Amino acid sequence: MNYIVFDLEWNQSPDGKRYENSKLPFEIIEIGAVKLNEKKEIIDSFHRLIKPQVYNWIHDSIHEVIHVNYKDLAQGMYFPKAAQEFIEWCGPEWYFFTWGNQDVMELQRNMKFYNILSLLPGPVTYYDVQKLYSIRYEDRKTRRSLEYTIDQLGIDKSHGFHRALEDAHYTAEVLKNIEDEYILPNSSIDVYQNPKKKKEEIYISYPDYDKYISREFYTKEKMMKDREVTSTRCPICQCAAKRKIRWFMHNSKVYYSISACPEHGLLKGKIRVRKTEANRYYAVKTLKLVDIEEAEEIRMKREALRRKRQLKRKLV
Numbered sequence: 001m002n003y004i005v006f007d008l009e010w011n012q013s014p015d016g017k018r019y020e021n022s023k024l025p026f027e028i029i030e031i032g033a034v035k036l037n038e039k040k041e042i043i044d045s046f047h048r049l050i051k052p053q054v055y056n057w058i059h060d061s062i063h064e065v066i067h068v069n070y071k072d073l074a075q076g077m078y079f080p081k082a083a084q085e086f087i088e089w090c091g092p093e094w095y096f097f098t099w100g101n102q103d104v105m106e107l108q109r110n111m112k113f114y115n116i117l118s119l120l121p122g123p124v125t126y127y128d129v130q131k132l133y134s135i136r137y138e139d140r141k142t143r144r145s146l147e148y149t150i151d152q153l154g155i156d157k158s159h160g161f162h163r164a165l166e167d168a169h170y171t172a173e174v175l176k177n178i179e180d181e182y183i184l185p186n187s188s189i190d191v192y193q194n195p196k197k198k199k200e201e202i203y204i205s206y207p208d209y210d211k212y213i214s215r216e217f218y219t220k221e222k223m224m225k226d227r228e229v230t231s232t233r234c235p236i237c238q239c240a241a242k243r244k245i246r247w248f249m250h251n252s253k254v255y256y257s258i259s260a261c262p263e264h265g266l267l268k269g270k271i272r273v274r275k276t277e278a279n280r281y282y283a284v285k286t287l288k289l290v291d292i293e294e295a296e297e298i299r300m301k302r303e304a305l306r307r308k309r310q311l312k313r314k315l316v
């Protein structure tokens with residue numbers, strides 16, 4: 001199994017959002033990657049510059065952070081060929097590693113734009129080194145910049161940042177400082193290619209919570225009536241935990257609930273409503289054991305919403 005650490009640089013509409021191509025808001029202009037063996041030794045690297053097809057010069061804000069010349073890009077390769085070579089270079093079996101959670105998604109969106117997404121069937125499992133660093137060295141929640149992390153770990157940073165191959169190298173160096181016991185149970189899943197049918201739905205158990213990704217629904221209301229979407233099974237024993245606070249809408253994208261497992265105590269349910277490019281809906285649900293304080297926070301959120309609604313009713 002190869003460890004593939006990759007980093008992408010992308011461009012955006014140089015004339016602002018109004019002129020962006022909604023199918024490709026971020027156009028990849030550089031792919032950098034390093035390959036590590038199971039002992040986490042770097043054994044190969046990959047680098048391609050990409051000749052842009054959608055946006056014809058580099059957006060100023062991008063220019064400030066990445067140091068690519070448009071002239072160099074003109075010598076680059078067409079994205080479909082570069083992506084195909086990248087996937088071939090990865091080999092038959094690999095784990096993907098990236099810094100943050102955006103690169104895996106953008107890679108797929110660019111591949112879809114050129115009709116080559118079948119080269120990378122989803123949903124794509126990967127490891128977010130930024131998250132792994134937080135799990136290993138901090139509080140699981142904080143997200144640091146790559147440069148901050150490099151400084152903390154005392155890694156040589158003489159190569160500069162914000163070029164794809166350099167950043168992939170730095171990310172690999174951070175990865176070397178994280179033991180497998182922190183990596184393997186903490187994979188991430190990118191749902192750009194989300195489940196379409198019931199049998200494609202995803203269930204994952206993490207050390208401290210369970211995650212479920214539903215199939216698609218035509219409306220949010222239908223989704224929130226689905227038994228599987230709204231079920232609240234205990235992440236430890238899988239028993240049907242009894243609802244203490246029913247699912248309520250916190251905002252248009254998030255629902256919460258509180259349930260109780262007789263054996264393991266209170267659990268917080270959270271449903272994030274996601275919308276696809278084709279305007280369908282799917283749910284990303286997490287179920288996590290919480291203490292009484294966190295459960296109380298959820299109850300107060302519901303109360304605050306109720307009061308707001310009552311007040312509105314009184315005013316009209």
Ligand SMILES: [Zn+2]
Binds near residue numbers: 236238262264
């Ligand atoms: Zn339980």
